[in-house]
Amino acid sequence: MLSPNEQIVLRSFAEQTKADIQTAIKTKRITKFGAVNSSGRLHDSVEIQYTDNGFKILANGYIEGLIDGIAPGQSTATHEGISSWIKQKPVSSNLPTNTLANLIVRVISKKGNMVWRTHKGSNSGLLEDALKQEKFTNFIDLIASKAVVDLNNGIVEAFDLQTE
Numbered sequence: 001m002l003s004p005n006e007q008i009v010l011r012s013f014a015e016q017t018k019a020d021i022q023t024a025i026k027t028k029r030i031t032k033f034g035a036v037n038s039s040g041r042l043h044d045s046v047e048i049q050y051t052d053n054g055f056k057i058l059a060n061g062y063i064e065g066l067i068d069g070i071a072p073g074q075s076t077a078t079h080e081g082i083s084s085w086i087k088q089k090p091v092s093s094n095l096p097t098n099t100l101a102n103l104i105v106r107v108i109s110k111k112g113n114m115v116w117r118t119h120k121g122s123n124s125g126l127l128e129d130a131l132k133q134e135k136f137t138n139f140i141d142l143i144a145s146k147a148v149v150d151l152n153n154g155i156v157e158a159f160d161l162q163t164e
Contacts, residue, residue, distance in 0.1 A: 001052065001053070002053060006143055009139075009142055009143055010054070010055065010143070011050075013139045013142075014048045014050070014055040014057070015048070017057060017130065017131070017135070018046055018047070018048050018057055020129065020130035020131075021046050021057060021059070021127060021130045021131075022043050022046050023130070024126055024127055024128075024129060024130045025037050025042050025043045025046070025126070026043055028125070028126050028129075030066065030115055030118065030119070030124040030125065030126050031114045031115060031118045032118070033114065036066045036126065038085065038088060038089045039085070039088040039089070041060060042059060042060050042062070042063060042066075045058075045059045045060040046058070046059045047059075063126075065113060065115065066115055066124065066126055067115075067123060067124055067126050067127060068115075068116075068121070068122075068123060068124070069112055069113055069115035069116030069117075069118075069119055069121060069124065070108065070112055070113040070115070070116055071112050071116055071121060072109070072110055072111055072112045072116075073109065073110075074112070075105070075108045075109050075112070075113065077104070077105050077108050077109075077113075078105070079098070079101050079102060079105055082101040082104050082105055083097050083098065083101040086100060086101060086104075
């Protein structure tokens, strides 16, 4: 179980990581059309789930299609979902929404989504900055240093030692 100090550090790190992911969703340009935040649903879906000794960060499942793209033939896009997206974006077109939605579903099915076509099936880098290994290494170092301080304080208290 984490000490109170470690829990504070963990929660601070989790909140910062969540904020970094939300910032990436709002600002990271992964296609020529810009950031992936159109309706705000993905940004708003990012949440922290704390566990006994850590945390998980969750988001709408379609974030995977924005990280690695959706390959041709792998799309689960529906006419209704794309129609809703068109209205929320909003997308400007001379075509009626239903017609445009059908065309978009067909293109995604045949060619993959824009992320797939832009990055050729490689990682788009959407969360690259938010989840840099260096941040996690620094977090582990900080937790370890807090644990040493707590251990030291415990020894001082247990033996009623005087500190300067």
